[in-house]
Structure formats: structure tokens, C-alpha cells
Amino acid sequence: MGANSGEAVEVGTDVVVIGAGPGGICTAIQLRQAGIEDVVVLEKSAGVGGTWFNNRYPGLSCDVPTDLYSYSFFLDHEWERPFATRAEIVEYLEAAVDRFGVRDAIRLDTHVVSARWDDESARWTIVDSRGGRWIARVLVGAVGMFNEHVVPAIPGLDTFTGPVTHTAEWPDADLGFLAGRRVSVVGTAASATQVVPTIAPHTGHLTVFQRTSNWVFPKDHGRYTEEDKRSRRVDRSVVEAGRAQAARELDELFADLNNEAKTAEQAAKALANLDTVRDPAVREALRPTAQLGAQRPLLSSEFYEAFNRPDVTLVTSPITEVTANGIRTADGREHPADHIVLATGYHAHRFLSVVDVVGRGGTALRDQWAEGAYAYLGMTVENFPNLFMLYGPNTNGGSIIDKLETQARYIVGKTVYVLKNDVRAMEVRPEVVAAYNAQVQADIGAVRAWQVEGSRYYRAPSGRVVTQCPYTVVEYDRMTREDDLAAFTVTLADPS
Structure with a gap:
């Protein structure tokens, strides 16, 4: 089975994994190590790496120390920096695929559009965008959180006469196309903290539009x-030792x-990092107002420095519309622009429901999650037998990465239990899911920082916190x- 797919096919297999990012790769490796050879990993993109392969925006790098953003079973890779760049992480994941012998399981350029459970055959039918069909006993969703990017509903955005680029769709090119141009960046969160200082020296003038200030911690941008x-x-x-220290500091x-x-x-x-901004008014405008922990924490020792440049302007008055120019x-001001960059993130609350997944009795996952995604241990949900998720x-x-390893092991x-015991269907009991998630939401409710208005990144449209785990990595692993x-309710192929 090669790494690239061809025409539409129908393939039967024991396990289909959707997604060849860090979680999907880890799962494929652990499945093979457990003796399960009949595994197919379906990846919509032209390479492995998931969000790291797909995103190309300038300055993209990891905000977790490299030693911790490595598999525990693959620590001898030679990294260039304490915080790896996008290219280094893709290189690492490519190396992992080859070292642990799972490249033959991966089908690139294979975009899964639907997955349906059939009670009679006790199989999942997975369909890709070219009509290929994959029949599996066990389905693993490894699509993560960052799949559908957010295009803000700003009046007039479609009337702008220049290019509009979302950071998730950044062209794979140098920055020469920005030379001498007036560039407006909308947003000051995760991608903006990396894009802004990287492109600022290449623009004619850079205007940054901030809706909400963020907590930005210092980061080591050096090389080994x-x-x-x-x-x-x-x-x-x-x-x-570096890995253990990074884990302690994160906790x-x-x-x-x-x-x-x-x-x-x-x-x-x-706040000491913020003090690098020399202009008192700009510094005050960038000062975070939400409680620490209410927003995704950010890392950069270059973002604040960018606002010391004479050709970078911060705007905090709310955007009312985009005009042609x-x-x-x-405040009534029109800020001229030749190019707009949307650093507005992702719909992080959809998880596996970005795929049309239909379980027992015709239940659609996106309908079952209408009030917000939930799952037992974040990995499996009632009405969807033999279905598991990573980073759910x-x-x-x-x-x-530690959490993905935990989930892959589970x-x-x-999966071994299903395959070795000739299990037709393994489905978590509804009352177990309900009890687990009632406890999760109660524990989330006890975290004050996650109850304030600034915590919208963590929430589904219903208001439920669906991204955050209230337990440490060690507690969750336990x-x-x-x-x-x-x-689980377990149905055997031969009940006798």
C-alpha cells in the first residue's frame, strides 16, 4: 500500500485512521507495534504533519518546547532550536513515519468526506472526495481541532479590491509580494504574534487591528x-531532563x-515581556485585561518589539466595515490598505464533526453535538460503535504530544480487544458518557478563568466549554x- 492514492477504490481493512498529523502518525505506529498490520491512514493533504503541513504563514513555530513536542519514543532527533519551526516539525514527523515503518499505511491527497456505520455488517464505510470507499472494523478520527478557519463576518470584506489572505491559506512563497505595501493584520492572537514581527520588516507599513489584548509570555527564539x-x-x-523540565513548567x-x-x-x-514596548499608550493598549488562563496563552519575545517600529501601528477601535481601499x-477613521491578512484562527469546537459521520440508527455526530461536543475521556461517544478520537x-x-500518546495507547x-475477540461492536454506555461529562463540566466550572467572557475560544456557540481539559496530563493518563x-456494551460476532 503506497503513500499516494490513485483512482477511486474500495478497500477493506481492520482500522482506518483519518488524519496523518502527530496523533494519526502516533496511532499508526502503536497499532503496528501491537501487531495490527492492516491499517490505513487517510490524509487529505499532499504530505504528513496535519496542521503543521497545511499552515505556511511567516514565523510559524511551536509554542511548546521542542523536547516536549517530541514523541517519548523518538527523542534522538537533532533539532535546531528549543522551539521548532514549522519546517523542522514536518521534517521530524516525516522521519518518524520512516523510522517506525508506517509510510506504507498512509494515503495522501485523500480527503475523507463521510463515514457511516452499518449495523448489519458491523463496519464503517468511509468515503473520500473522489468516491473511494474504505471499509473498516474500527475508525479512528485524528483530525484534531484546527480544521476550519474563521473568516470574520465583517461588512464589506468582499468589496475590498486588494488581496485578502487568511493565515491558514498563506501562499508558499517568499515575502517579496508585501514589499512597499500597506498591510493590515486583523487579530492579535496566536498566528498574529508570529506573523506580525516576521512580516513587519517587509511591508511599506503594517497596521494591526486588536479586538482583545492577550497574555504573551517570553520565548527563546535562539538556535542550539x-x-x-x-x-x-x-x-x-x-x-x-529538558523534556521533564518543560513538562513541569507547563503544568x-x-x-x-x-x-x-x-x-x-x-x-x-x-507583563515584564510587555514592558519592551516603549510607547506608554501602545503598551497600555496591549496590556491584557482578561484573567490569566481565560485565553490561550501565547509565547513570543518578538511580538511586542514589533510595535517599537515606526512603520507599525496598533489600532484598537473596533472594525465596523471593510471598504474598497x-x-x-x-472612531470613523478609514485605514488605507493594499493587502488584508486575517489572523482570526479556527473553529476549534467542531472536532471530528467536520466530517459527515453517521452512527447507529442514522445519528449524525454533528447533530448529537448540536449543543457542544463531548465524549467519554474525550475519545468515544454513544451511538458510534468502534469509533475513537484523538485530541477530541x-x-x-x-x-x-504526551496526551496524544496516552490516547493512542488507550x-x-x-482496538486490539475488538480484533482479537471477534467483537462486532464496542460502544460506550450512554450513562457512562453522561456521568463523565457531568463531572468534567463541574470541574471546568470550578476554574474561575474559564468562566469569564474572554474564554470564548474554549466554547461552542452554546456557551459550553468544549476544548479544555480540567486535569493535568498525569491525571488524565491515570x-x-x-x-x-x-x-462499554460489547457485542460479539458469535455470542456463544
Whole structure:
């Protein structure tokens, strides 16, 4: 089975994984290591890496230390920086695919549009955009959170005469096309903190439109020296120590958002970073107003510095409309622009429902999740037998790679049980899902920072917090190691 697909086909297999990002790759590796060879990974893009392959915007890099953004079973890769760039992460994931022998399982340029469960055959039928059909006993959704980008509903956006580029659709090209142009960036969150300082030197003038100020922590933008690389190469404990330290720091930063002393200590680090802005008025406008933890934390030691440039302007008056030649704000001013960049993020609350998934009795996943996505352990939901998810509802937080490894281990364990015991259907019990999610929402409700208005990034349109996990990575891992077979209704092929 090659890494590139051809014409429409129908293929039967034990397991189909949707998505060849970090989670899908990890799952394929663990499935093969568990002795399950009949695995197909369907990836809509032309390469592996998921969001890291698809996003190309200038300055894109990881905001988790490289040592922690690595698989625990693949720590000897030679990284260039403490915080890897997009290109380095894609290179790492390509290396993982080859080292652990799963490239033959991956089908690139295969965009899954639907998946339907059939009770009679106890199989999932997965259909791609070219009409290819994949029949599987177990379906694993590894599409993550970042699939559909947000285009803001700004009046007149379609009347702008210049180019409008969302950061998720940035062209794979150098920055020469921005030379001498008046560029407007809408947004000051995750992608903007990386785009703004990277493109500022290449524009004629850069105007940044801020709706909400954010907490931006300092970040090491340097590279490893040759001596650093040598010591990391010859002594694995150096990398392991860096990984452990990064995990501790991440937990210390966000594990207890109700601890006022701890959050004040962390907030001081972000505010010291803000002090690099020389203009007092600009500095005050960038000062975060939401409680620490209410928004996604950001890392950059270059973002604030960009506002010290004479050719960078911050605008905080709300946008009222886009005109043919610029952006008008509530104060009546029109800000001329030749190019608009939308740094407005993703619909992070949809998860696997970006695919038309239909389970038992014709139940559509997007309908079942109408009030907000939920799942048992963030991985499986009633009415959808033999279906599991990675980076699903309420699993965001902490080291995502560690969490993906935890989820892959759990899913592989359940998949082995299904295949080795000739199980037709394994479906989590409704009362188990309900009880688990009632507890999750109660624990989320106890985190004060997630109850304020600034926490909209974490919420479905209904208002339910659907992205955040109220447990540490260690606590969550422990929960997934409990014997929970009784949480499922198991139907055997031969009941006798």
C-alpha cells in the first residue's frame, strides 16, 4: 500500500485512521507495534504533519518546547532550536513515519468526506472526495481541532479590491509580494504574534487591528549551538531532563489557575515581556485585561518589539466595515490598505464533526453535538460503535504530544480487544458518557478563568466549554489506565 492514492477504490481493512498529523502518525505506529498490520491512514493533504503541513504563514513555530513536542519514543532527533519551526516539525514527523515503518499505511491527497456505520455488517464505510470507499472494523478520527478557519463576518470584506489572505491559506512563497505595501493584520492572537514581527520588516507599513489584548509570555527564539547539539546527541539524559523540565513548567503555568499567588507570579513574566514596548499608550493598549488562563496563552519575545517600529501601528477601535481601499473603525477613521491578512484562527469546537459521520440508527455526530461536543475521556461517544478520537472534546491542555500518546495507547488497547475477540461492536454506555461529562463540566466550572467572557475560544456557540481539559496530563493518563471494559456494551460476532 503506497503513500499516494490513485483512482477511486474500495478497500477493506481492520482500522482506518483519518488524519496523518502527530496523533494519526502516533496511532499508526502503536497499532503496528501491537501487531495490527492492516491499517490505513487517510490524509487529505499532499504530505504528513496535519496542521503543521497545511499552515505556511511567516514565523510559524511551536509554542511548546521542542523536547516536549517530541514523541517519548523518538527523542534522538537533532533539532535546531528549543522551539521548532514549522519546517523542522514536518521534517521530524516525516522521519518518524520512516523510522517506525508506517509510510506504507498512509494515503495522501485523500480527503475523507463521510463515514457511516452499518449495523448489519458491523463496519464503517468511509468515503473520500473522489468516491473511494474504505471499509473498516474500527475508525479512528485524528483530525484534531484546527480544521476550519474563521473568516470574520465583517461588512464589506468582499468589496475590498486588494488581496485578502487568511493565515491558514498563506501562499508558499517568499515575502517579496508585501514589499512597499500597506498591510493590515486583523487579530492579535496566536498566528498574529508570529506573523506580525516576521512580516513587519517587509511591508511599506503594517497596521494591526486588536479586538482583545492577550497574555504573551517570553520565548527563546535562539538556535542550539554546535556544542548544544553535540551534548544532546551523545547524552540522552540532556534531552530527557529538558523534556521533564518543560513538562513541569507547563503544568506549573496552567495546572492550578485558581491559585492566585501562582498566577500572579506567571502574570508578572508576561507583563515584564510587555514592558519592551516603549510607547506608554501602545503598551497600555496591549496590556491584557482578561484573567490569566481565560485565553490561550501565547509565547513570543518578538511580538511586542514589533510595535517599537515606526512603520507599525496598533489600532484598537473596533472594525465596523471593510471598504474598497481599507478598513473603517468605530472612531470613523478609514485605514488605507493594499493587502488584508486575517489572523482570526479556527473553529476549534467542531472536532471530528467536520466530517459527515453517521452512527447507529442514522445519528449524525454533528447533530448529537448540536449543543457542544463531548465524549467519554474525550475519545468515544454513544451511538458510534468502534469509533475513537484523538485530541477530541475537553482534551486540550498541557503537553499535547504526551496526551496524544496516552490516547493512542488507550485506543490501540480497545482496538486490539475488538480484533482479537471477534467483537462486532464496542460502544460506550450512554450513562457512562453522561456521568463523565457531568463531572468534567463541574470541574471546568470550578476554574474561575474559564468562566469569564474572554474564554470564548474554549466554547461552542452554546456557551459550553468544549476544548479544555480540567486535569493535568498525569491525571488524565491515570484515568485512561483504569480497567473500564464495563463502561462499554460489547457485542460479539458469535455470542456463544
